[in-house]
Amino acid sequence: MADVRRAIPAVERLxxxxxxxxxxxxxxxxLVVRALREELAAVREALAAxxxxxxxxxxxxxxxxxxxxRIARSTAPSxxxxxxATGVVLHTNLGRALLAETARAALQRVAGAYSNLxxxxxxxxRGSRYDHCAALLCELTGAEAALVVNNNAAALVLAVNTLALGRDAVVSRGELVxxxxxxxxxxxxxxxxxxxVEVGATNRTHRRDYEAALTSETGVLLKVHRSNFRISGFTSEVPLRELAELGRSRGVPVLNDLGSGLLVDGRSFGLPAEPTPTDALRDGADLVTMSGDKLLGGPQAGIILGRRDLILRLRRNPLCRALRVDKLTLAALEATLALYRDPEQARREVPTLRMLALEPEALAARAHGVAERLRQAGISAATLPGESAVGGGAYPEATLPTTLVAxxxxxxxxxxxxxxxxxxxPVVARIQDGRVVLxxxxxxxxEEAPLVRAVCDACG
Incomplete structure (x- = not known):
């Protein structure tokens, strides 16, 4: 072993x-010296084994x-x-929403120059960064005012902290998601x-439960949209409109967390109806929170909509600075929102909506084409009917018909x-019934050509 190791050239000689x-x-x-020392150590370990x-x-x-x-691997971007290739449109682990071309262009413009942030x-x-998307959000949703922070959890934290710091936040047990x-x-x-302050039961909450919990210490009535799960059977909940009436009668603001958030009717994609921020505001919510990088199809952001006086209080909260968004987020969000002025344009150009709207026949044709290219390369592949998922904590029970390449x-x-x-x-696929499916x-x-190459290399 010692003789073999002596055959390894010295670092300086190499x-x-x-x-x-x-x-x-x-x-x-x-970089070369470090990688060389690491490589020589690895060679010696291999010889010892x-x-x-x-x-x-x-x-x-x-x-x-x-x-x-070794250098190429260590210096590759993380x-x-x-x-x-999973079919999960809003795949949280893969970055959720893809940005529209106009949003990417807006990012590039702002990233390479000074701006009026x-x-x-x-x-x-001096101006305020919070003005850049506010007017557009109000135009699209009917809100009096709007505020953007760095994600929806931040939006919820800021709203609750502003309205109920040291006070009670009342929420149904069925909405503790x-x-x-x-x-x-x-x-x-x-x-x-x-x-x-939890009220009601997991499956049933009534108006009287909220009424019994209201005291002089109540700061906010919180209603959370159950976007990532469903309760069925013997159930009951208080509609937002009724909860808002109760809040107004007692002088307590109602905060509605929509989670995913959607500016267009989900039924146009063959999905069940979901509440939109416009619906929530019309039903009387004082504040509404939603995500920017889920069904909206924009960058990660927390969007807060609602009463002007409450939004102003949120903006004045010192916590708001810790949760603020940067110029890149604002640029991408503004460009994404602008597409929604024409809902049909949004369906065409916002990648999330475009993927949700894909026709089953078009997906079948593409799947058959990819399967045929794989077969021509010597890889056995078949097509079969399947289901795509929306992902992102939205539509937990709804799927979209697709054609899989197995x-x-x-x-x-x-x-x-x-x-x-x-x-x-890299290609991320899924396993179904013991087979890899795309x-x-x-x-x-x-991306079809590099996908086919990757499959051929993986199966060859």
């Missing part, structure tokens, strides 16, 4: 060799190639694009500085999906 001199011309020396050196252990080109590969060009004095990644409404309310290969399914994740670009609803047409 660095002085022609292959490494060429590598050093295009790569910083500290019974591995072998190349036929010629003095082949400096072999070491240079391995070092270059956050990178992937091909989403907090500068009033008309008056020549977990919004994802173990974040739960009770914990968010308590972290906001309010005392959580890989019928000998390689175990878990190994195939592992190899697909290692492709360039749903083209979430695959852009221009």
């Amino acid at each position: 660095l002085a060799s022609e292959p490494f001199r060429a590598l050093l011309e295009r790569t910083p020396r500290p 019974g591995g072998d050196l190349p036929a010629d252990p003095t082949d400096t080109g072999w070491y240079a190639a391995r070092v270059e590969s 956050l990178r694009p992937v091909i989403n 907090e500068y009033d060009l008309d008056k020549g004095e 977990e919004i994802g990644d173990s974040f739960r409404i009770p914990e968010i309310v308590e972290r906001s500085g309010a005392r959580l 890989l019928e290969v000998e390689t175990p399914a878990d190994e195939v999906v592992r190899r697909l994740r290692g492709a360039t670009p 749903d083209l609803r979430t695959v852009a047409p221009e």
Whole structure:
């Protein structure tokens, strides 16, 4: 073993060799040296485990190639694009909503130049970043005023903290949802500085339950839309309109957390009706919160809509500064919202809506085409009917019809999906009934060619 290890060239000898001199011309020396030391340590570990050196252990080109590969892996961006072949449109782990082309262009314009983020060009004095999307949000929803923070949980925290710090926040037990990644409404309310007061039962809550909980210490009545689960059977809840009437009669504001948020009618995509912010405001909610990067199809943001006096109080809360959005979010959100002035244009250009609106016949044609290309490459593939999911904590029971490409290969399914994740670009697929399946609803047409290449490499 000692003799074999002595055959490994020294670091300085390798660095002085022609292959490494060429590598050093295009790569910083500290990076090469570090990677070389790591590679030599890995080679020694492999030898200790019974591995072998190349036929010629003095082949400096072999070491240079391995070092270059190691550098490429270590310097690759951590956050990178992937091909989403799962059919989950708002895949939380894959970044949720894709931005429209106009939103991406707006990002690029603002990112590369100074901007009037907090500068009033008309008056020549300090302005507010919160003015940039407010008018457009009010135009689209009918709200008196609007405020944008960095996500919907932040919107909820800010609203509850402003309205009920040190006071009671009343909410139905049937609406104590977990919004994802173990974040739960009770914990968010308590972290906001309010005392959580639960009313009713999990499956049934009545107006009298809210009435009994109202005291001089009540700061807010909170109604949470159950967007990521359903309760069925022996159930009852207080409609928002009735809760708003109760709140007005007692001088207590009503906060309605819509979660995903949707500016168009979900029924136009074959999905069940969901409350929109316009609906909530019309029904009397004093404040409404929703996400920007879910069904709206924009960047991550928390949108707060409602009464002008309450929005002003939120803006004056010192916590608002800690939760504020940056210029890139505002640019992308404004461009996304502008598309909704024409709902048909939004359906065409907002990727989330476009994917939801894809016709089953079009998806079937694309699936058959991809399956045929795979078969021509020697990969056994079939098509079968399937279902796509909306994702993002929305429409938990609703699915959309699609056509899946099923890989019928000998390689175990878990190994195939592992190899697909290692492709360039990575491909994320799913396993169904023991087979790897691809749903083209979430695959852009221009991604089909790299998808086919990745599958061929993974199954070949």
